[in-house]
Amino acid sequence: MIADSRTLADHMELGFGRREWAAPVWTVLRRHGEALHAGWVAPGPVRTQLATVLALPAAREATTLELAAPRAWEAFDPGAGDAFPHRDRGLFTYGFRVGEQQVLVPPTQTIATNRPPAKVLDSLLESQELAPKTDRHRAGGAKADADQALLRLDGATDPPVQPLFRGNRVVGLDSVTGDEAAAMLDRMLAWVHANVAGDGALPYTYWPSRGEWSSGDNVIRQLLATLGLIRAGRVPGRAATAELARANLARNLRAYLVDCGDHAAMECTGKGKLGATALAALAILEQEGTHGPHADAFAKLRAGVDRQWREDGGFQTFLWPAERNDCQNFYPGEALLFYAALHRHTGEPAVLERALRSFRCYRAWHRRHPNPAFVPWHAQACAALYHATGDDELRAFVVEMTDWLVTLQQWGAPLAPDLWGRFHVPGRPDYGPPHAASTGVYLEGLATAYALARDTGDTARAQTYRLAIRRGLRSLRQLQFVSEVDTFYISKPARVLGALRTEAYDNTVRLDNLGHALLALTNLPSWDTAEP
Known part of the structure; x- marks a missing residue:
């Protein structure tokens, strides 16, 4: 049972205080943990974005939808010695550019794959025949804090939208x-x-x-x-x-x-x-x-x-x-x-x-x-x-x-x-x-x-x-x-x-x-x- 996109949007607006995101939103449809579809959805109203994702064929089988919505981007130097502190993993969306190639690393993906953003950058460098780690300064870098949420699509009676912090909930x-x-x-x-x-x-x-x-x-x-x-x-x-x-x-x-x-x-x-x-x-x-x-x-x-x-x-x-x-x-x-x-x-x-x-x-x-x-x-x-x-x-x-x-x-x-x-x-x-x-x-x-x-x-x-x-x-x-x-x-x-x-x-x-x-x-x- 796919949750109604309007109800989900109501919860999203209540939980995050915004009706739309100004940047692309990372979305992953999963069935009991297995990813069925992953991709970025264009900026726009929350209701439109959710309707777009839930119209995908994979949504008929999905039990959850995860999303990460970047907020304000800021440039940083990936070659700096303290560019990738462990404490930031799973909180920020990272963007890297090497030549004409670029990649975005959402925070929920970092948690789900257990792959630090620095390793994603090193793979990008290798694809351009550059050296991992030592050539990080040749890459352009930007990062953005992000709203994160898990949406239940299986008709659960508990709240269908769970705000996340580093792919989890904070224990008080x-x-x-x-x-x-x-x-x-x-x-x-x-x-x-x-x-x-x-x-x-x-x-x-x-x-x-x-x-x-x-x-x-x-x-x-x-x-x-x-x-x-x-x-x-x-x-x-x-x-x-x-x-x-x-x-x-x-x-x-x-x-x-x-x-x-x-x-x-x-x-x-x-x-x-x-x-x-x-x-x-x-x-x-x-x-x-x-x-x-x-x-x-x-x-x-x-x-x-x-x-x-x-x-x-x-x-x-x-x-x-x-x-x-x-x-x-x-x-x-x-x-x-x-x-x-x-x-x-x-x-x-x-x-x-x-x-x-x-x-x-x-x-x-x-x-x-x-x-x-x-x-x-x-x-x-x-x-x-x-x-x-x-x-x-x-x-x-x-x-x-x-x-x-x-x-x-x-x-x-x-x-x-x-x-x-x-x-x-x-x-x-x-x-x-x-x-x-x-x-x-x-x-x-x-x-x-x-x-x-x-x-x-x-x-x-x-x-x-x-x-x-x-x-x-x-x-x-x-x-x-x-x-x-x-x-x-x-x-x-x-x-x-x-x-x-x-x-x-x-x-x-x-x-x-x-x-x-x-x-x-x-x-x-x-x-x-x-x-x-």
């Missing part, structure tokens, strides 16, 4: 409630159940625009999801998730564990990583303890972690290649978290002694080399060790790290509102790019720090952390695929619904995006998100 902070946090978790678990293989394996990367799975893999990121499933499966009523977690853990041990005789390590792409080995041991410990079905694997993985510990408290971060000792902001924190959990489980004094020596070693490291990636793992480990010992040095270090981390969270204008709540420091590439997985892991540490501040009577600091958590959850909710609106260009929605895109302008689905979000949400089982 007021929507981050306890119920919505629970719904986010439920949607993530639904994605897992819909996409798990028969042997318990989970896909690592999916490209929605291509409709393809990646052949790449990463053992640490696989294990993050495993650990998140184990914790989520403990909740009453989630027996199916608990069973899936057991199958997924067993599969990952089969796929990645390398038995070295008196110890073991988790290997991926030819590397035996301390972080993966520690996370696998932690997953077994949380799933079944030290004497369960995987007791032998646990003992050898624990021995693998022990082999990498040094007398000064530091860790060698790769079992092989032995000469590698980087990733110091990641793997030692994962190993220390394992030691903290192991001591909580067994009470072994020697484990506690090792953990405390590592705490002091890496506290000094972080003070010399501050990096946000360091914070969440060490915050969780130090909080657990504080509960075991009452040593206030541990609590104070959690506070020190977390107070610094919250200053790195982005909030407010001039940043686009769909990016609010992420953690990013422009000008510090060593801190890493903003993306769902980093926001998720920072929330893991923040959740622990919030609980610690609340339980120790540090009310003001707890409220600061709580606000940062709400803002971070807003960011994750923005990145979660949830409905036919943000999947309007996806022909296989079951492969993305409930999963998290990497950024608002990058729809790549990665397992660590979901894994860290699972761990963050399960670190907040009783968190009240209402305003204080």
Whole structure:
């Protein structure tokens, strides 16, 4: 059923406050995500433009019509170093001219194809036998902000016109409630159940625009999801998730564990990583303890972690290649978290002694080399060790790290509102790019720090952390695929619904995006998100 063009025009005029657009309008007719027709419609009254598109034969089969209407154009230099900031992808229509050739790149097309405008320009340069990137200055460039909308053509009873912002809707902070946090978790678990293989394996990367799975893999990121499933499966009523977690853990041990005789390590792409080995041991410990079905694997993985510990408290971060000792902001924190959990489980004094020596070693490291990636793992480990010992040095270090981390969270204008709540420091590439997985892991540490501040009577600091958590959850909710609106260009929605895109302008689905979000949400089982 094709919606009446007059009704759609009424909604358009009400939603955008204009009866006509002075520039051509980009339109795409789709049937359940598949593009049937795409093209530009001449400037003119909204009613005329809609009638023109809906008269096309493809409209009889279409379920949605997307449009992007450029407003004021301004020239820019495509060869400038900052010509294509990621934050502008999906917001602007870009126009490029090289010689007699020109191309327009609508913002909704950028989102739907996951192809940055700069790559479109480089393809145009190549077609003119010019060099990509280095010859961008030879192109003329213009860009324009654009109205964006999705029109439902399938007789839906909900509003048929949905204004879009970067091909999506902006999630408000007021929507981050306890119920919505629970719904986010439920949607993530639904994605897992819909996409798990028969042997318990989970896909690592999916490209929605291509409709393809990646052949790449990463053992640490696989294990993050495993650990998140184990914790989520403990909740009453989630027996199916608990069973899936057991199958997924067993599969990952089969796929990645390398038995070295008196110890073991988790290997991926030819590397035996301390972080993966520690996370696998932690997953077994949380799933079944030290004497369960995987007791032998646990003992050898624990021995693998022990082999990498040094007398000064530091860790060698790769079992092989032995000469590698980087990733110091990641793997030692994962190993220390394992030691903290192991001591909580067994009470072994020697484990506690090792953990405390590592705490002091890496506290000094972080003070010399501050990096946000360091914070969440060490915050969780130090909080657990504080509960075991009452040593206030541990609590104070959690506070020190977390107070610094919250200053790195982005909030407010001039940043686009769909990016609010992420953690990013422009000008510090060593801190890493903003993306769902980093926001998720920072929330893991923040959740622990919030609980610690609340339980120790540090009310003001707890409220600061709580606000940062709400803002971070807003960011994750923005990145979660949830409905036919943000999947309007996806022909296989079951492969993305409930999963998290990497950024608002990058729809790549990665397992660590979901894994860290699972761990963050399960670190907040009783968190009240209402305003204080």
